[in-house]
Amino acid sequence: MADIKLPQNDDQQKRAAELAGAGSIYKYNHDIGLPLIDTPGPEDKNQPDWTLKIFTKLLSIRTNIQAIYEKTGLKFQEPKPVRDIPKLIEVLKSDGSVSDYFAPDLGFVAGPDNRAKAVSDYVDKVFVDRDKDNKGSAPLPDMATVWDSDKTFAYNFLAGPNPNQVERYRLETRPADFDITSLDLGSLPEFGGDSMARAIGEGRVYLVDRSDLRALFGNLPNAPAPNASPRVFKTEISGEWKYIYAPYVAFALPPGGKHILPIAIQCGAKAEGHQVYTPRDGYTWKMARACMLAAHNNHHEVVTHLGLTHLLVDPICMATRLRLHTSHPIYKLLSPHFEGTAAVNVGARTGLILPERSVDRLVGSKIEMDYPYLGGQRLGYSFRANFPKLRQNTRGTDNATLLPNYPYREDSALIWDAIHNWVSDYVSIWYRSEADIRADFELQAWANEINDIGKVKDFCLTGGGVQGRDDLIDILTMTIFTAGPQHAAVNFPQGKEMIFVPANPLAGYGQAPKGLGHSEADFLGILPPLDVAVQTWSILSLLAGVNNTRLGDYRGAFNWHPVSEAYRLKFRVNLGVVEGNINSANNYRRSVYGLDYVHLLPSRIPASVNI
Amino acid sequence: MSQLSRRAFLGASITTVSTTAFASPLLDFLSSDSAAAEVFGILQTHLQISSADRHLVQPFLRRLRTPGLHTESPATFQAWLNRAPGYEVNLAAYVLEEFAVASNFLAVQGGHESKLKILPS
Ligand SMILES: [Fe+2]
Numbered sequence: 001m002a003d004i005k006l007p008q009n010d011d012q013q014k015r016a017a018e019l020a021g022a023g024s025i026y027k028y029n030h031d032i033g034l035p036l037i038d039t040p041g042p043e044d045k046n047q048p049d050w051t052l053k054i055f056t057k058l059l060s061i062r063t064n065i066q067a068i069y070e071k072t073g074l075k076f077q078e079p080k081p082v083r084d085i086p087k088l089i090e091v092l093k094s095d096g097s098v099s100d101y102f103a104p105d106l107g108f109v110a111g112p113d114n115r116a117k118a119v120s121d122y123v124d125k126v127f128v129d130r131d132k133d134n135k136g137s138a139p140l141p142d143m144a145t146v147w148d149s150d151k152t153f154a155y156n157f158l159a160g161p162n163p164n165q166v167e168r169y170r171l172e173t174r175p176a177d178f179d180i181t182s183l184d185l186g187s188l189p190e191f192g193g194d195s196m197a198r199a200i201g202e203g204r205v206y207l208v209d210r211s212d213l214r215a216l217f218g219n220l221p222n223a224p225a226p227n228a229s230p231r232v233f234k235t236e237i238s239g240e241w242k243y244i245y246a247p248y249v250a251f252a253l254p255p256g257g258k259h260i261l262p263i264a265i266q267c268g269a270k271a272e273g274h275q276v277y278t279p280r281d282g283y284t285w286k287m288a289r290a291c292m293l294a295a296h297n298n299h300h301e302v303v304t305h306l307g308l309t310h311l312l313v314d315p316i317c318m319a320t321r322l323r324l325h326t327s328h329p330i331y332k333l334l335s336p337h338f339e340g341t342a343a344v345n346v347g348a349r350t351g352l353i354l355p356e357r358s359v360d361r362l363v364g365s366k367i368e369m370d371y372p373y374l375g376g377q378r379l380g381y382s383f384r385a386n387f388p389k390l391r392q393n394t395r396g397t398d399n400a401t402l403l404p405n406y407p408y409r410e411d412s413a414l415i416w417d418a419i420h421n422w423v424s425d426y427v428s429i430w431y432r433s434e435a436d437i438r439a440d441f442e443l444q445a446w447a448n449e450i451n452d453i454g455k456v457k458d459f460c461l462t463g464g465g466v467q468g469r470d471d472l473i474d475i476l477t478m479t480i481f482t483a484g485p486q487h488a489a490v491n492f493p494q495g496k497e498m499i500f501v502p503a504n505p506l507a508g509y510g511q512a513p514k515g516l517g518h519s520e521a522d523f524l525g526i527l528p529p530l531d532v533a534v535q536t537w538s539i540l541s542l543l544a545g546v547n548n549t550r551l552g553d554y555r556g557a558f559n560w561h562p563v564s565e566a567y568r569l570k571f572r573v574n575l576g577v578v579e580g581n582i583n584s585a586n587n588y589r590r591s592v593y594g595l596d597y598v599h600l601l602p603s604r605i606p607a608s609v610n611i
Numbered sequence: 612m613s614q615l616s617r618r619a620f621l622g623a624s625i626t627t628v629s630t631t632a633f634a635s636p637l638l639d640f641l642s643s644d645s646a647a648a649e650v651f652g653i654l655q656t657h658l659q660i661s662s663a664d665r666h667l668v669q670p671f672l673r674r675l676r677t678p679g680l681h682t683e684s685p686a687t688f689q690a691w692l693n694r695a696p697g698y699e700v701n702l703a704a705y706v707l708e709e710f711a712v713a714s715n716f717l718a719v720q721g722g723h724e725s726k727l728k729i730l731p732s
Contacts, residue, residue, distance in 0.1 A: 047723065048715065048717060048718030048721055048723040048724065051717045051718070051721060052712065052715075052717055052718070052730075055711055055712055055717060056712045059708060059712060082701075083700065083701050083704030083705065083708070084700075084704065085657065085700055085703060085704050085707070088704055088707055088708065089657055089658075089707075092658065092707065092711055092716065092717070092720065093720060
């Protein structure tokens, strides 16, 4: 174990021969248009604690599914999942499909029973197995009680599943099709006396632009014409029509306010007849909010979660296996941050993100549409431009006075700094000079592999390779941040903010509103049907219900090296301080939002993408 | 495990069950020697657990008696004890499912560990 060396100080022939062995195990797969690990190698196997957590969670999920069958009257196509000894033995004795055994796809519910008659149906027919103290296999999340306010809607964009999409609304860069400059801001609650000119001028107006989802429209052979309205895609599996929206939302900070509030939503292009709605517009406004969330969450699953964590870490893992010898200090540092990643990604590619399987049933877009869109977004994503503080600076969301109480920004900065310190300490052990970096030919080949073959844009600076210790520290910090905290921030809200469908629909099932005067029935009509709500609960409960490995815990990898271990312990202490700071911040956030932000608590951040 | 012995297992519990207070007789039963024998029979038959691991049955049964450590509701137990349709298969499958999450069976099966044990709760 102690035989950790830089390649320039080691038996180079022996290392090269052993690395060639890795080359025979690891091959790229381009089935979905991105360079990904084809088959997990021995280092990529999930550890038994992961398998046990999956099994335990699925057991609990089945309990609620059985209760749904027994108590709600919903008639699914498929029979109730029950205990079955031969199938169970198969699961226990192999890696047979444990999720198909416990929580299989239930099919759809035919007829009018499938439509919610009231929002309470999303509680009563989904979160069934819970007692009066909200204990059981399906406890109701806090979100279910506060979801309907504009404040919670805004919270979703600052601390929800897709929390880094907000940008400042600037006259010079605003989307041409989303003009809110003439909005009567002063007439909105909490903005009395305010004006758009003043708010924009002071930098208090923000937006999320989901017109990027228009890129999905062209990805089907039978796609409607570019100017068709509405654009409708039928999902064969549920017999329901799913709609994709390409909306915009604007937020503003009231003068002296503690948090931003939504002020305007436009559900699609003006040329297609979409107008700007405001909070004064009753159920039409609620429908517009649902359209915005459906688009935002569609983007979350396909791009932010899958594309920019799972599938971004994958080629970095690949290059680490291919180009760094197992005795390389950077291999030693990074390998625990890839635990289970290749396995879960291959599992997703072959089981979860297939036509008409799990994810396809939940999000608005269809897989055939997703892959080209996802590919473009992932390949166009600049590794360096998205270091969180730089990203927030570029987007104009880094100012705590103009955009206060932004939990993701605040907590991610603390975590980033802690990782950066740890990585700086660790790099200083192994690289005493810039020359050590330049001479490390494995490290140089590793970075170039990720940039050129793994297609991670801007992984290398101009000129390629790793250009110094600071460069290496940045690269490693972003890699660890993406594998651990960033994935945690976008994965675990699935089980908290997204699991209650009215709070965060993943797709729309009605046309975006046109005109005014809509009713509660119109609003319910745009929300997913109950079979989808149940399937959403089941899948997202699993994806967010398995939290394995821990940031700062390297499974004893540094026990052999006292200096590394001392720095690792310092990292753990720093993470403990961050934990305390976030807990204190949450006391205040609870008073502001009625919710706290737990997804970046270090005690909840896994080391790797493994679910 | 034979059909007959599964019946005996259920029979033993049914003799003590009360429709109004099912939990206590069940707990009594799970503490009994006959429960230990039957549970071991299920594990041996379906998972080929060896006699050398028989000592795991008592800590496993202790887990099944501990509220919050098992996954089935008292109401379901009651249904089984009342000979609800499919109870025999359900009970054996229940034991197997609980054993999978109470022990390191999956880790042993996956080749990660060699010695079977009950996990700390
Ligand atoms: Fe994930």
